[in-house]
Amino acid sequence: MSTKDYVEKDYYKALGVAKTAKPAEIKAAYRKLARKYHPDANKGDSSAEERFKEISEAYSVLSDEKRRKEYDEARSLFGGGFRVPTGQRTGQQGGFGGFDFGDIFGGSGDNSGLGDILGGVFNRGRGTAQNRPRRGTDVETETTLTFGDAIDGTTVALRLTGEGPCPTCHGTGAKAGTVPRMCPSCQGTGQSSRNLGSFGMSEVCKECHGRGLVVDDPCPACTGSGRAMSSRTIQARIPAGVADGQRIKLAGKGAPGERGGPAGDLYVRVHVKPHPVFGRSAANLTVTVPVTFAELTLGAEVKVPSHRGAPVTIRIPPGTPNRRTFTVRGKGVRRKDGTTGNMLVTVEVMVPKDLNSKARSAIEELREATAGQDPREDLLERAKEA
Ligand SMILES: [Zn+2]
């Protein structure tokens, strides 16, 4: 229980008693209400469970003379019904709706003061925030596509794994036929208090880990946690033209929201398997075509494969340098705007390892015939330039 709870919650109202009520009246009111809203009598009714927790929390404070006094003090100091403006918490230490605890408790400049401690408690955002609709978390996954599917676009089945309520016990954590009971240690609040002077510091209850409920016969499937990993498979449309390493956002395909909140987004990291022949450079396809020295020197027409189409013939003019790149228009990857990239064909001389005797003597003849041409003629001279 925190001071914020003290300030926000009206325990007298929760039990339907007057502020001046005697301990016996408080006890009688609690018994009556606890019987009515006990989880055993209201199976599966979460509003009854909430009400039960509220009653138990109120009783745990008002039935204890010392805590009741602290509660009354806190309420009179900050005014009953003062509410933390939820959604406006700025994380500002000590700030509380424009109300500075530092001023009350001794001081600006005193950073170890109670103002900071309380600020920490208030800014934790417990309480009402738990009941608000929550957007589902974003989920990341990856998929590997073939080269062709990355170019054309495809639909892939993605298996998403996430934590959700245990399907065996429907999230209660209790074995079939049993129900969790209120945590006796924290009276169902999920929080235990540590006293600092007349103010309580709240901590998550160690007994129930903040659930407010304990389970005597744990569900064997989730060992009482009520949570389980589950997986679902979704069909995701991968647009045409994705590149290796690209991250695609699929809005609303992440984890489902809670209490009516929107779903999160799904991010898919795409890996593209290399193709044995083709490469990609943005919307262009690349291909390296082996040619002979004679083809580059004398010129030739060579047949070049295209991706998902008939081979195309490119004309190599005589005297083409090794590794020259030719552009074949429109044989690349289709872009979003409907235009298509090109295929970039790079010619590369293959030097034969083995030669038959006829070829060998022809090459030897070539060497003799070109003996006067030295391709490295001025190389050593040019290398000396600064
Ligand atoms: Zn507890």
Ligand SMILES: [Zn+2]
């Ligand atoms: Zn379970």
